[in-house]
Amino acid sequence: MSISDDAYRHMPALRGRVQDPMTSRFRRMEAWIGELDAVEAEAGRDPVAWRWSEAQREASRRDLLRGREGEDLWIFGYGSLIWDPAVRVAEFRRARLQGFRRSFCMHLEGGRGSPECPGLMAALDADPGHACEGVAMRLPGGIADEETRIMWMREMITGAYIPAFLPVETPQGEVEAICFLADRANDRFVFLPRPERARRIATAEGRLGTNREYLENLLDSLHALGIEDPEMMELLAMVREAARETAAE
16 A cells, blocks of 8 residues: 555544545656647647746755755645645644635646636635644655655646745644745736636636536545635635526526
8 A cells, every 4th residue: 555544543534535646647747747748839839838847846846855855754735635645645644834824826727727718726825814724744754755756746847836844733743844835926826806716716627627626625625624614615605606607608
């Protein structure tokens, strides 16, 4: 097994809900990147302008992990990492990150959106008055280098996040975890009125499915873990209403 049963000892509700990392599509990102490069080229655009190069991703990863080689590493999951981490996790803990909120605030044209019908990607957006509930995941030091390469290819494909070690609270004690934060200076960062956010999520679809499905999966996972996010619940209600209005047009 790529994730042992013992990894769920602090979060038994996750058992049976986490995608086997060895079968996750996110462990095979090279092929997907190649396909997207081809799509860009066919559209007459620079086929690699949409993403970071491998050298840029590696520089970012090595810069953050410098001095931590061989150590166990924690990663904070707030979205799809919860149910599809794509890395070999040795331990899951419920976790809380202060000073940030879960927000659909990143322009999305790939995965669950397209250039013709862009969606929104979830991110950790700075907000001193809030905290984000999620899952902390421990990577054993012996495989952390290999697994973080996979994580960077997934999370830092466009360079739209700022990776940082931040303290997160868990019932078993505070840990310092890698958090992928929204970069407000990045061109992909957008802060839209809630009705526009809902409309985008209701209509966007890409190679990985619909934007709405992502939000539904997120809330389903949070509910199973006993985590409430009223803002996301309200957003889903607005998305469903926007979908009904679109269907009636």
